[in-house]
Amino acid sequence: MVANRSQKENTRERIISSAKKLFAEQGYQKTTVVDISKQAGLSEAALYEYFQGKEDLLLTIPDLWVSELLKDLDEQLFGIKGAFGKLRKYLWWYMRRVEQSPLDAKIVYLFLKTNANFLNTQVYSNVRKLYSYLLDIFEEGRTSGEMRGDLNPRFARDIFVGTMDHIITRWLLKDMSYSLFENLEDIFELMTDAFKAHNSEMLNNLHNEAVGVGSENGGDREALA
Known part of the structure; x- marks a missing residue:
């Protein structure tokens, strides 16, 4: 048996x-x-x-890959401090996994996402879970003051994911003739600049934190020196 x-x-x-x-x-x-x-x-x-047929296979192949990504992500982000640090790690890790599994990526980005049944698959459900980590990161950045206080985490996630999708799809259509990491640092900086808190906002956040610490110490400002 x-x-x-x-x-x-x-x-x-x-x-x-x-x-x-x-x-x-x-x-x-x-x-x-x-x-x-x-x-x-x-x-x-x-x-x-x-x-059942080739469509059944089309839906099965990427499910295995995306499930592996989902299992790996917690470990990859463990111990990374700061929202921007986590965003950078997420982007570099994801691009690395795409380069390591180009056939899986090609099926997901060039064939599966245009399939009418994609939204009803377990793959889509797992992709949503994969991207939900980004919502948590953007919420953390907004709460910590690293990012703009008026940042909408869902809009920010859509911008981030849309940029990743464009980079990967272009790479696949050009037969993977270059590294996904070419100019990735510049793209990351350009993309995340829109999320950053303005200097005045960051100073206010730091001031509020300092005032809070002072209050906890009985208002003794010498304790902050």
């Missing part, structure tokens, strides 16, 4: 790997179930024992 289960898992993984390769190389529309079954060394009927 164990051997049989292991064999089925190996076959399933072989089908997924074959579909991923063909989708990335010749596109989703041009790939047929027959192509995938031949690539996997199976009959077409055998493939249907594991998947």
